[in-house]
Amino acid sequence: MATLSLSNTPSTSVSSRLTSSLSFSFSPSLSSKKNIIRLPQLQANLCFNCYNNAISSLPVKKSRVSTCISATMAANVVQEVLPPALDSTSDPPAVFDGTTRLYISYTCPFAQRVWITRNCKGLQEKIKLVPIDLKNRPDWYKEKVYPANKVPSLEHNNEVKGESLDLIKYVDSHFEGPSLFPDDPTKKEFAEELFAYTDTFSKSVVSFMKGDGNEPGAAFDHIETALSKFNEGPFFLGQFSLVDIAYAPFIERFQPFLLEVKKYDITAGRPKLAAWIEEMNKNEAFNQTRRDPKELVEIYKQRLRLISELWVFQSHRSTS
Numbered sequence: 001m002a003t004l005s006l007s008n009t010p011s012t013s014v015s016s017r018l019t020s021s022l023s024f025s026f027s028p029s030l031s032s033k034k035n036i037i038r039l040p041q042l043q044a045n046l047c048f049n050c051y052n053n054a055i056s057s058l059p060v061k062k063s064r065v066s067t068c069i070s071a072t073m074a075a076n077v078v079q080e081v082l083p084p085a086l087d088s089t090s091d092p093p094a095v096f097d098g099t100t101r102l103y104i105s106y107t108c109p110f111a112q113r114v115w116i117t118r119n120c121k122g123l124q125e126k127i128k129l130v131p132i133d134l135k136n137r138p139d140w141y142k143e144k145v146y147p148a149n150k151v152p153s154l155e156h157n158n159e160v161k162g163e164s165l166d167l168i169k170y171v172d173s174h175f176e177g178p179s180l181f182p183d184d185p186t187k188k189e190f191a192e193e194l195f196a197y198t199d200t201f202s203k204s205v206v207s208f209m210k211g212d213g214n215e216p217g218a219a220f221d222h223i224e225t226a227l228s229k230f231n232e233g234p235f236f237l238g239q240f241s242l243v244d245i246a247y248a249p250f251i252e253r254f255q256p257f258l259l260e261v262k263k264y265d266i267t268a269g270r271p272k273l274a275a276w277i278e279e280m281n282k283n284e285a286f287n288q289t290r291r292d293p294k295e296l297v298e299i300y301k302q303r304l305r306l307i308s309e310l311w312v313f314q315s316h317r318s319t320s
């Protein structure tokens with residue numbers, strides 16, 4: 001296996017020529033100042049245009065690919081110390097002081113989409129994470145930051161914007177770093193279809209989790225079929241993109257919950273989905289946003305218990 005040694009800074013460009021015909025992966029070496037890029041694997045972390053460049057024109061075109069490797073490095077190397085969540089006792093940040101802030105909750109899958117996008121583009125220094133404790137939300141969040149009072153929201157250029165699917169596109173197109181959206185019109189159209197399907201997908205799975213619906217086989221089959229459309233890689237559009245980011249936090253939660261609580265294995269008979277999960281789990285930008293699966297299962301159990309208690313309470317009130 002060929003290796004490249006790089007110094008441990010996000011701005012380092014690749015001066016060596018890659019000589020493998022395969023995609024490659026970066027893994028930081030903590031024990032020395034050097035990091036090793038290993039061939040093959042990086043596919044999970046390379047942006048569209050760079051992935052295509054990397055495999056079609058080896059020896060690699062230096063400038064283009066090095067930009068992406070640097071960004072991937074940034075995503076991989078930056079081991080962030082995550083700030084504590086702000087609650088009703090916390091002072092607000094200095095809103096609209098020119099800092100770009102991403103307001104999240106550590107357990108919110110919608111917020112996680114934007115967090116992953118930020119990490120994938122190597123924007124850890126440019127976009128500051130501001131985690132909010134949603135159970136004990138500070139009043140200033142609604143009053144000063146985001147009147148919708150939800151996460152995620154992004155404070156950028158004196159404005160605050162929300163809605164995770166809009167935000168991942170916004171972060172991808174307004175900030176530096178590897179492009180996570182294709183130029184190809186066929187892929188773009190398919191990406192929009194898949195974005196539009198995210199809600200239907202989640203609703204169908206969550207209703208089964210709550211005990212209201214049938215097994216969500218059709219929803220996962222839809223995903224399996226989508227993953228079969230472009231076969232130049234294991235991702236929805238072939239190469240890694242915003243579409244993978246849109247689904248990842250939800251599948252991260254559904255898989256362990258359905259397996260443990262419903263004894264339903266989402267990957268059984270779905271090899272493309274199994275391969276996608278395996279590839280996603282290699283993506284360090286995503287891994288830095290993940291929670292312990294046991295914790296995620298507990299969160300869903302609690303939430304579903306609350307919903308059913310509320311339902312019993314309401315039906316009791318309406319009959320008494």
Ligand SMILES: N[C@@H](CCC(=O)N[C@@H](CS)C(=O)NCC(=O)O)C(=O)O
Nearest residue numbers: 108109110149150151152163164165
């Ligand atoms: N459609 C929104 C959904 C965001 C959302 O529902 N976030 C939840 C946390 S996972 C939230 O902020 N809930 C607080 C509330 O509804 O009061 C998006 O995609 O960003």
